[in-house]
Amino acid sequence: MAEFDFNAYWKEKLEIVNRALERFLPEDAEGPEILVRAMRYTLFAGGKRLRPLLAIIGYELSGGKDLEGELLPVACGIEMIHTFSLIHDDLPAMDNDDFRRGKPTNHRVFGEAIAILAGDALFSHAFHTIVQSHVPPDRLVMVLREITDAIGLDGMLGGQVADVTGEKKPPSEEIVEYIHSRKTGKFIRASLKVGGIAAGASTETVKLFHSVGEKIGLTFQIVDDILDEIGEKDRLGKSVGKDRESGKQTYVRVFGLEEAKKKARILADSAISEVEDFFGKEKGKPLISLIKFIVERNY
Amino acid sequence: MAEFDFNAYWKEKLEIVNRALERFLPEDAEGPEILVRAMRYTLFAGGKRLRPLLAIIGYELSGGKDLEGELLPVACGIEMIHTFSLIHDDLPAMDNDDFRRGKPTNHRVFGEAIAILAGDALFSHAFHTIVQSHVPPDRLVMVLREITDAIGLDGMLGGQVADVTGEKKPPSEEIVEYIHSRKTGKFIRASLKVGGIAAGASTETVKLFHSVGEKIGLTFQIVDDILDEIGEKDRLGKSVGKDRESGKQTYVRVFGLEEAKKKARILADSAISEVEDFFGKEKGKPLISLIKFIVERNY
Structure with a gap:
């Protein structure tokens, strides 16, 4: 059997997602032109589309057949929510970041x-886009429950609050795990899960995605902390060392660099064997390759 | 037949809504304590609950029977979205308001x-709450389509952008109508409509709510502009004359005070006769009384 080319696979899916985003938020979308421009500026600033990819993989592993009609509105909504969170996180009142994905941040360009408002509108447009999906309504409501649980008070936004308020506190295992599981972990996990839910996956499959998705989310965030410490600005497209300087709670600060690397590796290996055991090495290839990418990435 | 006591009716519904909001966002809700406190601060700052009331009236006029299970999650979600928009509108980068509903604005208290983030979290929690509704999933998806259409790019948030950017432009009928129909009109209209949709109202009923809701929204905003001009700060609980001073586009600036009053009266009368023709004077009482309140209010 031919070698699985993960880069080609990802590139293909990335183009599918970008074309769909273009359709759901075109240049001539209704509404004030400046708002549409600001929303598109960060949405099309060259993201890796990791969350939509997870949703697509979850959907295809569960036998989903209508990517265009059923899954892409959900996957694109997820990317819009992610982009909203980036814009607001970068604001002067929050992390006060000047660069994101190698370009000046949204507020530096648009004020x-x-x-x-561009963040708010992406958030709103995300739900507007998700409810265009042809997924049967009962499943769509389950998808929405999963997403709103992952991003809310006890999810992404709660994690961001803990992140902002945690800067003044000494490094703590408890705090860093709370922040990371909420701020990034739950939403990454949800991305994989809603792919399965949208396709009508079995309870066992959704449970597997829950467990694997959690490990992927944590791995992703630990590697993010490591890259903030040792990564190169040019590759990352954002400032490095900033988290350390601002006194943010990170895995590297709490556990040290080597221990953080080990943790990420163990989590990734455990996620990979779960996938292999459930789907087999062949069928599981896209997800296994993605996990490998996440733990080995240097950008 | 006994006189319909609108004040008692409203008070009863307002208490039902407040109790439900308390249930959907209790003091000990999961998530960082400071975030919950900030969300609740503005949510329970004494709003009139106009939008939930419209949703309840639409639901009951359409024969809806399960207010608790079906409608209140939707009505409370609507109020959370409204509150989110107030918190963000008041921010220093936007209207820079110090008082709202007679109390210091959210950012003055919490930074x-x-x-x-409290605004973002209310927005997110709104959808989280709406999808708890027992409305059948196909209707719930229609409810979500209506709401996300009303608040997005070509709705509330688009209107807010036009409001912020319109301050520098000369008063214009076209701009003021764009801003008002988007910023407040569509969401008020949607509140009434989703009450009907949630109850499974006929197409004719939803059409009526669309037309009446549009008139109510415009009337509400014109009266708001009039009160900004001639209202009393103590009654309104917010600064007056601020829109005029900051050069905002208002009906009073474009049409003059007398013409604005006349416009509001004509719109309200037209909405009232539509309701009377469709439901009859007796059944239509709650909605008719609410329209009268809106056009006659001095706070």
Whole structure:
């Protein structure tokens, strides 16, 4: 059997997602032109589309057949929510970041008022896009429950609050695990899970995605912390060392660099064997390759 | 037949809504304590609950029977979205308001970072709450389509962008109508409509709510502009004359005070006769009384 070419696979899916995003938020979308421009500026700033990819993999592993009609509105909504969170996280009142994905941040280009509203509008447009999906309504409501649980008070936004308020506190295992599981972990996990839910996956499959998705989310965030410590600005497209300087809670600060690397490796290996055991090495290839990428990435 | 006591009716519904909001966002909700406190601060700052009331009236006029299970999650979600928009509109980068409903604005109490995140979290929690509704999934998806259409790019958030960017432009009928129909009109209209949709109202009923809701939304906003001009700060609980001073586009600036009053009266009368023709004077009482309140209110 031919070698599985993960780069080609990802590139293909990335183009599918980008074309769909273009369709769901075109240049001539209704609404004030400046708002559409600000939303598109960060949405099309060259993201890896990791969350939509997870949703697509979850959907295809569960036998989903209508990527265009059923899954892409959900996957694109997820990417819009992610982009909203980036715009707001970068604001002067939050992390006060000047660069994101190698470009000036949204508020540096459009000003604070429009940046806040562009984030809000991406958030709103995400739900507007998700409810265009042809997924049967009962499943779509389950998808929405999963997503809103992952991003809310006890999810992404709660994690961001803990992140902002945690800067003044001494490094703590408890705090860093709370922040990371909430701020990134739950939403990454949800991305994989909703792919399965949208395809009508069995309870066992959704449970597997829950467990594997959690490990992927944590691995992703630990590697993020490591890259903030040792990564290169040019590759990452954002400032490095900033988390350390601002006193943020990170795995590297709490556990040290070597221990953090080991943790990421163990989590990734455990996620990979779960996938192999459930789907087999062949069928599981896309997800296994993605996990390998996440733990080995240097950008 | 006994006189219909609208004040008692409203008070009863307002208490039902407040109790439900308390249940959907209790003090000990999961998530960082400071975030929950900031969200609740503005959510329970004494709003009139106009939008939930419209949803309840639409639901009951359409024969809906399960207010608790079906409608209140939707009505409370709507109020959370409204509250989110107030918190963000008040931010220093936007209208920079110090008072709202007679109390210091959210960012004055909790700081800008938490205020932005409290708004975001109310927005997210709104959808989380709406998808708890027992409305059949196909209707719930229709409810979500209506709401996300009303608040997005070509709705509330688009209107807010036009409002922020319109401050520098000369008063214009076209701009003021765009801003008002988007920023407040569509969401007020949607509140009434989703009440009907949730109850499985006929197409004719939903059409009526669309037309009446549009008139109510415009009336509400014109009266808001009039009150900004001639209202009393103590009654309104917010600064007056601020829109005029900041050069905002208002009906009063474009049409003059007398013409604005006349417009509001004509719109309200037209909405009232539509309701009377469709439901009859007796059944239509709650909605008719609410429209009268909106056009006659001085706070």
